Amino acid sequence: MWATPAAPGAVDEKVSPMTGKFLPRESYLPNRPGYQLLPFRFERWSGDEILLVNDVGELVFLAADLFAALVAHRLEPRETTYSELKAKHFLADTSPSVPIDLLATKYRTKKSFLDGFTKLHLFVVTLRCDHSCHYCQVSRVNEARSKFDMSAETAERAVDLMFCSPSRVLKVEIQGGEPLLAFERIQQIVALCEERNVHEGRALEFVIATNLVPLSDEMLEFMRQHSILISMSLDGPELLHNKNRPRKGNDSYLQVLRNLTRAREVLAHDRVSAVMTTTKESLGCPTEIVDEYVRLGFVSIFLRSISPYGYAVRTGEALRYETDQFLAFYKAALDHIIEINRRGINFVEVYAQILLTRILTPFATGYVDLQSPAGTGVGAVAYNYDGGVYASDEARMLAAMGDESFRLGSVHDNSYEEIFGGETLRALIAGSVLETLPGCADCAFLPFCGADPVFHWRTQGDIVGHRPTSAFCVKNMAILRHLLGLLRNGDSFVRDLLTSWATGIRSHPVAGAEGVARP
């Protein structure tokens, strides 16, 4: 759809006959007239335009009359639209077995995030924390109480369980609370994994999700030696960050900045990334938050929606209002990011990047929070400090709030088979296949989207949920529409920029007429 269209009359040009031994084009037309439709979903894009998307995410915009002609089997082979639909496997005019084989290969590629089973393993080494963020109901601020720490034995069993996963790639994400407050446990887990991996030979990766405040030189040196990545919390400029993330002395921002510099010096600039949490306070300052990330030398930001965990459950109008506010915030921030890129600075919005990769490439994305079936358990799993195993980080947050619905078992009491083959996970997966969910099964955006059963359980009391009132659905539909609109109507800079996010190829190898050189 974004390749330059053919000159008109591409297919039907009359060719003078070649020498006798060559047959004319007509000899290679299908034996029978007519065509059959291959599977696709559709949605009204604007007044007179229909968006068609097939199962592998290839899409076509059609004028309403052409769409009517298509489904009434009145489209003529000589029409450019016919060729486009055929080449993108929306229709077949010979035996459909070859297009279906090609679609099957593409479908397998799109679903390849399922290969190897659980890749991301979250270790909650302690619930203790030196911050008392409003949006976090998990942490325990009393730093002395070690009963919220993971024991050495629990860590050992969790590592054993992780290595039961058949995945060739194992990503170990160490979380809290503030995990650096239990640094000995981190050291133990890293050592256990590395020792074990001498024989296992997996692709191991370590990330510590930290507020960065308790960071010591000794810790940094350990991280350097073991190639550990840092994912730090940064909510925006000083005022906002400190408001969102209170701690004794109200100096979180200053501490974070000081340690960010040290961490980059020791580990290398690109070994430290940041995540932000959007709060009600954040909604008013999209550009300030983005500017803060750019100013501090980050190359990307993930604009995460307001988490429903930790707040009182919001429903109905209140939730709808908050979602609308978030969408306005998201679009403003994205617009600002595009302008920053126009000024020659490479900066990526990661959620858009994930969705664009799904729209513009034949590949899968590993992002566990938006998959079909959901990534719960099969993409990621959380080992809580006490040995409880949860289907996702959100599932263990729910547990901290007293809801154990998504507890898969315990590292102490259950086998790998019981935890990953048990009824709880089976029900979660069965209930999160978009292709079977009411409101999703016939949605044109399905191939770009995913399920979040834990979110729907939390907000609607049911893992399937009710789409028309789902904040998750409203948000993703709006963002997808926005991105598709930018790809369709944006100027060539915007289209090239968004394409480069999807493909991961930063510098434009060919300078187009309106191309702007980017470093």
Add this chain to the structure above:
Amino acid sequence: MSLPISLQGKDLTALSGTILGRITSTPREPRADHILKLESRPEDADLQGYVAVITADRWDEALGLKGMAPVVHSVTGLEALADGDVVSLTPGGHVRSLYRINSPHNALFATERCNSFCVMCSQPPRSVDDSSRIGELLRLIDLIDPGTRELGITGGEPTLLKSGLLRIVERCKERLPGTALHILSNGRLFYYGSLAQQLAALAHPDLMIGIPLYSDLDVEHDWVVQAAGAFDETMIGLQNLGRFGVPVEIRVVIHRQTFRRLPQLAEFIYRNVPFAAHVALMGLEIMGFAVANLDELWIDPVDYQHELVSAVQFLACRGLNVSIYNHQLCVVPRELWSFCRKSISDWKNDYLPKCADCRARDDCGGFFSSALQRRVSRHIAPIV
């Protein structure tokens, strides 16, 4: 630069069949496999053990030595053969080079047969039973210098040899383990997954199959290759090769009948063959059927710049390795120069007189020699 060599001499006593050997101009041990090339007839030499002797001198009577190697004499142009070249000698005194050690463009010619009949084929197929080639090629592989960087396998359609092709690839892996192998195939027989699987099972360390795709639409592709169902077979063949991990290259010949959907073809390749290791967008070679069909096929490359830029840009921005073959730099937009390769084999490569003044000549792939007499772009001009 070396040209393919076909020399004529006389056989002293009629050769009993084809003799293959590696040229050496100095006596060497062991002698087996070698053809001793002599400037002049020796007065008294020890010539036993060579597979043959060739010389420019006249040599009409036998030396009378026992176990004397066959002799081809009175060969003109012998100096063109380098030590390490592999030649065949056939009855009547024909000397033909099969492998040239100083050329980067050597290929094994697998068969003259083909199951397609492309409207622009530069080497029109012939329906002949040339299955005896397999044995000759296996012998040739043994004689080729193991230091050879790259070797092509071409035809005709090499996969028509089926198990014969597998034996050739296997022999290359054994004898030439450091030589990259590049097979030109229409890919249709890889529709049968078993052939792709067997080829993959040989685990050649550096093999690529170049497969042409002329359109994103079956009717267009089938018409170009003049074979109903070819598009489907090739597409499934590509999937099979991808599934078994055999590296593939997509080769697109651009001409008047294919240029318009080049951008759509680029998108089709990205969506359906994203595992392609290389995509080559190639200018027309005016040989064979392309001569007969030239009026229907010829388009000045300047007239498809828009489509070419769009396709190259689309593929390159998506991380596909893309090259432009057989185009002169002066007819390609400057922003695409970095994608242009000097792709024309040395023995059929040439330039126009006016190219002498061009500053970009050394970076330019030039012309097929065959094009110069027939048709070149009206925009050829030295870059100064």
